[in-house]
Amino acid sequence: MGTGDGGIRIRPIGEDDWDAVVTLESDAYTGLGLSEGRAALRSRADASPDTCFLLETADGPAGYLLALPYPAGRYPDLERPEESGFRSRNLHLHDIVIAPAYRRQGLGRRLVAHLDRTARSQGYERISLVAVGGSEQFWSARGFTAHPDAVASGSYPAGAVYMSRTVPAPAVPSPLPEAS
Structure with a gap:
């Protein structure tokens, strides 16, 4: 069900994971004035449980990713829970958090790669996000293009920037050399 190696597993968010998700989110976003709280976070995961994941290590939850279908150019209102889901070929990466002790180990990249595979398998064409806290350059280096007019106040x-990219095609393995 999940992707795992080295004691790290990516799996769907379970009922017992919400205390950890809320703590991770609060620690990451309160200083930016962007913490949403449990009800809003859960509403986003409830809108698309198959595209929301927990990153788990042997020590417990170390990160999460919330993504949900949203029309291109639009994004969730941080002050309101989701009331209904959207049918869209655009998957909005609403939130990704890695615990400080696990940052700079490629775990965020693994979560995004897992999201890419999931998006591709479910027929999504684009992935969007809103870059906050000066992360535009980070996302740009990962293929996302800024659409500055899309983020309203x-x-x-x-400084928040709406960005998107196409869902990447699967990696094509290199052919094995022919035996002579």
């Missing part, structure tokens, strides 16, 4: 801070 609302619940996102100044």
Whole structure:
């Protein structure tokens, strides 16, 4: 069900994971004024449970990713829970958090790669996100293109940037050399 190696597993978010998810989210976003709280986070996962994941290590939860279908150019309002899901070929990566002790180990990249595979298998064509906290360069280096006109004021801070990219094609393995 999940992707695992080295004691790390990516799996769907379970009922018993919400205390950890809320703590991770609060620790990551409260300083930016972007913490949403349990009800909003759960509503986003409930809108698309097959595209929301927990990153688990031998020590317990170390990160999570929430993504849900959203029309291109639109994004969730941080001040309101989701009331209904959307049918869209665009998958919005709403939130990704890695615990500080596990950062700079490629775990965020693994979560995004898992999301890419999931998006591809479910027929999504694009992935979007809102870059906050100066992360635009990070996402740009991962193939996302900024659409500065798409982010209105609302619940996102100044400097937030809406970005998107196509769902990458699967990696093609290199052919094995022919035996002579």
